[in-house]
Structure formats: C-alpha cells, structure tokens
Amino acid sequence: FEEYLKPRAAAGLADLVVTGVLPNASGLYRPDLLRLGGPGVPALHHAPAVDALLLSHAHLDHAGHLGFLDERIPTFCSPLCRGILVALAGSRGRDFESEFVDFRPRPAFPDRRGLSIPRRFELVEGRFQVGDLSCRALPVDHSMLGCVAFLIRTSRGNVLYTGDLRFHGPEAALSEAMLDAARAEGVWLLLAEGTRLDVAERRTEADVFEECLAAVRGASGPVIADFAPRDLYRLATFLRIARETGREMVILPQDAFLLKELLGMHPLVPDPKRPPIVILKERKMSGTYSEKDYQKWERSVLAFPTARTLDELKPVRDRLILALSFWDILNLVDLEVGADALYIRSSSEAHSEEQALDDRRLDNWLTLLGVTRRIQSHASGHAPQPDLVRMVQTLRPEVLVPVHTARPDLWDALVPEVRVVVPAPGATMVF
Ligand SMILES: [Zn+2]
Ligand SMILES: [Zn+2]
Known part of the structure; x- marks a missing residue:
C-alpha cells in the first residue's frame, strides 16, 4: 500500500x-x-x-x-x-x-x-x-x-x-x-x-540540543526544524532553543491540537496558547484564510491568540523556527525562504525505498528554494x-x-x- x-x-x-x-x-x-x-x-x-x-x-x-x-x-x-x-x-x-x-x-x-x-x-x-x-x-x-x-x-x-x-x-x-x-x-x-x-551509537537529546542550539545561533534567517511532531521531547528541545535564541516556534494546527488535548497531563506539554509557540494558519481551499476553509478541529486551535497566517509571519520570518516536514514544504514558498535559511533534519535516516525517494524530493525542493545550509542532528528513541x-x-x-x-x-x-x-x-x- x-x-x-x-x-x-x-x-x-x-x-x-x-x-x-x-x-x-x-x-x-x-x-x-x-x-x-x-x-x-x-x-x-x-x-x-x-x-x-x-x-x-x-x-x-x-x-x-x-x-x-x-x-x-x-x-x-x-x-x-x-x-x-x-x-x-x-x-x-x-x-x-x-x-x-x-x-x-x-x-x-x-x-x-x-x-x-x-x-x-x-x-x-x-x-x-x-x-x-x-x-x-x-x-x-x-x-x-x-x-x-x-x-x-x-x-x-x-x-x-x-x-x-x-x-x-x-x-x-x-x-x-x-x-x-x-x-x-x-x-x-x-x-x-x-x-x-546492531547499533552501538548512543547520542542523547542533550547532544541534539547542543548541536542545534549552536547551529541556530549561527543562523541569520529562518530555521526549518524537521522532526517527528509527536515526539514532545524533541519539541521541548526546540522550544528551549527558541527561547535561548529569542525566536518563535511555528507549529502546525495538528501539532497544536495534540498539545491542547494533552495539556496538563505531563509537565513537558507546552501550552499552545502561549509564546514562543505560534500556530501556523495555512492557506486552504479559498486561499483567503476564510473561517469556512477549516475543519472544526482546526478552528478550535486557530482561535488561539498564538495563531498567525503565513502573510503575518513573512515579515518576521528571520526570527522563526518552523517545525515543518517534507509534506509541509510548500509553506516555505509563501514565506520566500531562501539562501539565508537553515534546514535541520532531526529525524532518523530513511528506512524504506519510499522514504529515500521522499528524501530526494525534499533535497530537490530545498535546492530549488536556495536553502543550502543543511544539518542532521538526531537522537534515537530506541x-x-x-x-x-x-x-x-x-x-x-x-x-x-x-x-x-x-x-x-x-x-x-x-x-x-x-x-x-x-x-x-x-x-x-x-x-
Ligand atoms: Zn515506538
Ligand atoms: Zn515501535
């Protein structure tokens, strides 16, 4: 399938x-x-x-x-x-x-x-x-x-x-x-x-924090952090980096919905209504950010004060860490992300032929957008x-x-x- x-x-x-x-x-x-x-x-x-x-x-x-x-x-x-x-x-x-x-x-x-x-x-x-x-x-x-x-x-x-x-x-x-x-x-x-x-390597979440913090400190433009959004340990790592570097952390509505549902159940769950979290209001359907373009669950988080449209984010794009993956790459077109951007891949290597193909597509997109600074930093869940x-x-x-x-x-x-x-x-x- x-x-x-x-x-x-x-x-x-x-x-x-x-x-x-x-x-x-x-x-x-x-x-x-x-x-x-x-x-x-x-x-x-x-x-x-x-x-x-x-x-x-x-x-x-x-x-x-x-x-x-x-x-x-x-x-x-x-x-x-x-x-x-x-x-x-x-x-x-x-x-x-x-x-x-x-x-x-x-x-x-x-x-x-x-x-x-x-x-x-x-x-x-x-x-x-x-x-x-x-x-x-x-x-x-x-x-x-x-x-x-x-x-x-x-x-x-x-x-x-x-x-x-x-x-x-x-x-x-x-x-x-x-x-x-x-x-x-x-x-x-x-x-x-x-x-x-069959693996001996034992990189920790603290290693990811140190590496990514150093890279983000050295970045002048927008930062794209590509990680599994349901790994709230990794989200916490990037939130810390956002705070330390004075950036805002942009997440997708489905990630905000997860935080909303889990809020109060574990101390690591951040409140999606509070900075430095920003919830990305993507263009859908009519392309005009009309209420009717979004499903009920999306509206429940897009009503938060932290929700912002791509147009609102564009002027401050250099102060953002965007938690986006391959599937959300087209948002970067709207943000006019370019040569000053840093792409951090914070997930495991491709496990299947299909994933390897997606990786190549992602590479091509980043090249097309002019994103040349790319690093990999990950710690395994196993x-x-x-x-x-x-x-x-x-x-x-x-x-x-x-x-x-x-x-x-x-x-x-x-x-x-x-x-x-x-x-x-x-x-x-x-x-
Ligand atoms: Zn698992
Ligand atoms: Zn498993």
Whole structure:
C-alpha cells in the first residue's frame, strides 16, 4: 500500500489480510468487518479469543490497527497513550485506518452516518488486573510520552514486555526504575524490543540540543526544524532553543491540537496558547484564510491568540523556527525562504525505498528554494546494543523472545546464558 493505493474500506479486512498486513487470526477482528467476508478473511466468531489488548504506546507501528480489533476486547494503556490516540483520530478526520477510539460500523450506509461505536479503554498506571492475571504498567522512556512496559504474573513466572524503550533520553530514569522494579519481581520470560540491536551509537537529546542550539545561533534567517511532531521531547528541545535564541516556534494546527488535548497531563506539554509557540494558519481551499476553509478541529486551535497566517509571519520570518516536514514544504514558498535559511533534519535516516525517494524530493525542493545550509542532528528513541544487553543481564530471564527487531539472530551471541526463542509468523509459542 502507499499514498494512492489504500486498503478499501468497502472490502472490509480482505485487502489487509491478503497482503499479510493483518494476520489471519480468528476471534480478533470487528464482527461488522468480518461479516463483509472476502478471500482469506477469518470466519465470524461468537466471543473474542483474547481478554485484553495491552498497548505499550501510541506509535502507529503499535496502535495503527487498533481500529480493526473486536470492540468487545478492552485496550489497557496509559492515560497519555489514549490522549495521543484521541488527538490523532480527532485531527485526521474519519478514515478507515484511523478509527482508534471509535468507529463507524460497516457497511457505512448513509443513514448510519452519525453512528459511531466507542472502543473500550482501561487507563492503567501501576498495578491492574486482567481477569485473574495480576499485571503492572511500568513507565519507560521512548520518543513519545506515555510509554509503558508490562509485567504479567503467570503461574509459570513473570512475563515482561519491554514495549519500545531507551535508557538515554530525558526520562531515562523511568526506564531504569522499570528495570529495578522488574528485577525485584523476577522475570521468567522477557519479550524484548531490539530495534537497534546492531547499533552501538548512543547520542542523547542533550547532544541534539547542543548541536542545534549552536547551529541556530549561527543562523541569520529562518530555521526549518524537521522532526517527528509527536515526539514532545524533541519539541521541548526546540522550544528551549527558541527561547535561548529569542525566536518563535511555528507549529502546525495538528501539532497544536495534540498539545491542547494533552495539556496538563505531563509537565513537558507546552501550552499552545502561549509564546514562543505560534500556530501556523495555512492557506486552504479559498486561499483567503476564510473561517469556512477549516475543519472544526482546526478552528478550535486557530482561535488561539498564538495563531498567525503565513502573510503575518513573512515579515518576521528571520526570527522563526518552523517545525515543518517534507509534506509541509510548500509553506516555505509563501514565506520566500531562501539562501539565508537553515534546514535541520532531526529525524532518523530513511528506512524504506519510499522514504529515500521522499528524501530526494525534499533535497530537490530545498535546492530549488536556495536553502543550502543543511544539518542532521538526531537522537534515537530506541536503546542501542550495549543498553539492551545490560537490560537482559540485569533482568536475567530464563527465556528471551526477541520482538520489534530485524536482527533477532544477534541475541544468542550477546547473551549466551539466556535461552533465546525467536517467534515465527503465525506460529503459537508454548512454554
Ligand atoms: Zn515506538
Ligand atoms: Zn515501535
């Protein structure tokens, strides 16, 4: 799938199951979608096959398919995780693939337009219960707020799922506290992420701050900061740089909407109504900034005193840090950004052919606009090999099940004292 080749809502789950995007598992999916049938789609079930979904965080490689889950299965996650999903769904408009918090039953007949079924969330912090299983949500540091690891007590021993995590970010103390707590409880089986199991590099958010601060200090024109807008740690880094350099920080309406939804839930969430934040009012539809050009959720943040149009920003463009990515590049045309601009890429390298192609397009755009000063400065949301090995050595599990990694084969040599069992797609693991 890609931009113009999307799974068809009208085909229910068929496109997603045929491509293997969703596993062909029974008892998991929404009955209204299963009833639509299709090649390879599992048969309709009476009762769900699982009791609960434990969701570590709101990144889309974890939560992206939540909308397809049988609505009778409750999702256990942190309050911040749900807050982020609500904001994401609220600012994307309703589409088949972003029905994280509620959904329109299919087939979506016109007379059922207003009908939406809410998904059940159980917001957890610390200890909680799923049926007769005692569980614990343990907060960890990652490139998103509200991430947790899960510890589940079973009759055989404790199972720990790490979620995505790092030990070098602004809230590294959380990950260390998780390790202490899990070690104290004892871990029999460890489901460990290993995104960067083949990497030793350990650049921190503080490194990004120092590098970018120096670069922005040396810039005379506008600064374009290209980073994942939902990483509020990175946003905090650039807000600090904006304050230190007397600049304003321009963010998009969807980013402001996320801040509005999360305000008060974590000390790092800045108030989008206050400087140095500026909310960019882009040209849409009529091109005249008319109220009617914007959706309801957009109007809710564009009503803030910090909202400004591109025309209003143009005269002060040299005092701005613009949090924009490839997809928003055309705003730079309106701002008449040129040779005095600095472009900071503050995200990871391209992971796919498509992303590499987008990078080339971005390069071409920047060249066309005359932006020649470009730097790269990033710190990963994932722990590198030395920290992952230390984690396993600290927890001393009997069994290690590698997940979220392209290199599960590396674990054996790194922790020879632990039995490593690599999961296979579609196979049930029995211990
Ligand atoms: Zn993640
Ligand atoms: Zn992930």
